[in-house]
Amino acid sequence: MKMTFLKTNNNEFILENDDTFLKRSTILAFSILCWWASEYLLRPMLGSFISNARSIWGKDYSMLGSHVFSQGLPVLAVSSILLVLFIKIKKIPRPHFFTDPKLIIKEGFLWGVISCLPVIPLALGMGFRIGFFPDSQKIIGNIFSNSYEEIIYRAFLFLIVTYTFKRVSIGILFSAILFGIVHNQYPISIQITVGIAGICFSLAYIRSNSILAALLAHQLADMILDSILIQ
Numbered sequence: 001m002k003m004t005f006l007k008t009n010n011n012e013f014i015l016e017n018d019d020t021f022l023k024r025s026t027i028l029a030f031s032i033l034c035w036w037a038s039e040y041l042l043r044p045m046l047g048s049f050i051s052n053a054r055s056i057w058g059k060d061y062s063m064l065g066s067h068v069f070s071q072g073l074p075v076l077a078v079s080s081i082l083l084v085l086f087i088k089i090k091k092i093p094r095p096h097f098f099t100d101p102k103l104i105i106k107e108g109f110l111w112g113v114i115s116c117l118p119v120i121p122l123a124l125g126m127g128f129r130i131g132f133f134p135d136s137q138k139i140i141g142n143i144f145s146n147s148y149e150e151i152i153y154r155a156f157l158f159l160i161v162t163y164t165f166k167r168v169s170i171g172i173l174f175s176a177i178l179f180g181i182v183h184n185q186y187p188i189s190i191q192i193t194v195g196i197a198g199i200c201f202s203l204a205y206i207r208s209n210s211i212l213a214a215l216l217a218h219q220l221a222d223m224i225l226d227s228i229l230i231q
Contacts, residue, residue, distance in 0.1 A: 012209055013162050013171070015093055021164075027091065028164040034078050035157065039182055042074035072148040079156040092159040099210040107208040108216025115200035115221045119193045123229045126189075131230040139223050146218040153179045153198060154205045154214045172202040197221060 019027075086092045124130070153175045162171030180195025197218075205214035 012096075013093060013159060013168055013206070014166055015090060015163070017090065019091070024164040027086070028160055031082055031157070031160045034082060035075065035152075035178075038075040038078035042078070043072065046074055072145055072152070075152055076148040079152040083151070083156045083159075086160065086163075092163050095155040095159065095211050096209050097212050099208060103208045104210045104213040104216065107204045108213040109220060110217075111200040111204035111213075112217035112220030112224075115197040115217065116224050118196055119190075119225055120229070122189055122193060123225075128229045128231050130228055132228055133230060134223070134227040138226055142219060142222045142226075146222060147215055149179070150201065150205075150211055150215045150218060154202055155211055158202055158205070168206065172199055172206070175202060 083092075083095075087094050157178060158171045158175040161174040162168055165171070176195045176198030179198035180191045183191055183194045186194065200221075201214040201217050204217040205211055207213075
């Protein structure tokens with residue numbers, strides 16, 4: 001097994017098949033179209049519903065509820081259906097969750113911390129200050145919303161792009177770009193750091209061959225940044 005910086009065997013993420021590039025590109029285009037429709041059509045509909053329902057949840061639980069019943073749910077549903085479909089017809093491999101626990105923890109913590117590094121000086125330059133105010137509802141809620149995003153961007157989009165171009169590096173970059181673009185509630189400078197974080201989460205996934213490592217990195221990054229950056 002040839003090892004690189006990614007510490008992976010491409011066979012873990014690319015199945016051997018005789019599909020032409022045209023066929024692979026068509027599958028990619030279909031997947032991106034479905035993702036776009038769920039992200040920019042279905043997601044706003046659920047977001048409107050959540051906004052109207054927040055008063056029912058009550059102030060104390062609105063943050064946790066908005067994460068659990070995330071706007072990402074329709075995107076998760078569409079991505080999960082396509083993920084299962086492409087696994088069954090042997091276009092992409094089944095993503096792993098439980099591999100080496102020590103490696104999952106090591107890579108998750110490493111890339112979670114690294115993903116925070118470009119954000120902190122940028123946030124300070126934008127007027128944030130350093131403090132320590134952890135929000136338990138937000139931390140718990142992020143477990144749900146971050147799980148949704150890791151399945152969408154690391155398990156599904158990364159694998160389908162890698163299938164198309166037969167290159168893990170292109171899968172990392174393409175999925176990270178989409179991950180940054182959808183966080184359009186932030187200025188472009190923050191979107192870029194979100195894209196960089198997407199690369200870090202992909203590296204945690206690839207180097208451990210576990211989606212749990214990517215989720216750990218994502219959760220740790222959000223927990224650190226949400227707790228220490230105060231506006």
